[in-house]
Amino acid sequence: MTVEQLTEEERDSWLRGLTGWALAREGKAIERTFEFADFSEAFAFMTRVAMIAETRDHHPEWFNVYNRVEITLTTHDAGGLSLRDVKMARKIDALLA
Numbered sequence: 554m555t556v557e558q559l560t561e562e563e564r565d566s567w568l569r570g571l572t573g574w575a576l577a578r579e580g581k582a583i584e585r586t587f588e589f590a591d592f593s594e595a596f597a598f599m600t601r602v603a604m605i606a607e608t609r610d611h612h613p614e615w616f617n618v619y620n621r622v623e624i625t626l627t628t629h630d631a632g633g634l635s636l637r638d639v640k641m642a643r644k645i646d647a648l649l650a
């Protein structure tokens with residue numbers, strides 16, 4: 554799939570609309586850390602994110618220990634950040650709203 558990488562301007566503008574997400578990997582990714590009451594809550598969240606990832610065919614890089622989930626979004630096909638990452642971040646955030 555051909556996916557366009559965001560320009561720096563687009564990236565900064567889209568990022569202003571996302572709370573809690575920060576640029577990572579020299580602007581080629583965004584990341585956010587989530588904390589839950591315990592492992593069960595964290596893993597339930599991960600399961601829901603996994604379902605979204607599968608339906609969108611857009612997969613997170615993530616790390617979990619106990620109640621903490623760190624998510625990094627980047628578009629491998631674009632070699633950096635694309636609108637798909639921004640949309641995925643919004644979907645993830647919506648799970649917690």
Ligand SMILES: C[C@H](O)[C@H](O)[C@H]1CNC2=NC(N)=NC(=O)C2=N1
Pocket residue numbers: 554610611612613626627628629630631
């Ligand atoms: C063939 C398949 O559509 C691609 O490999 C998809 C799958 N999931 C993906 N996930 C992410 N994060 N980036 C991609 O570029 C990507 N590409």
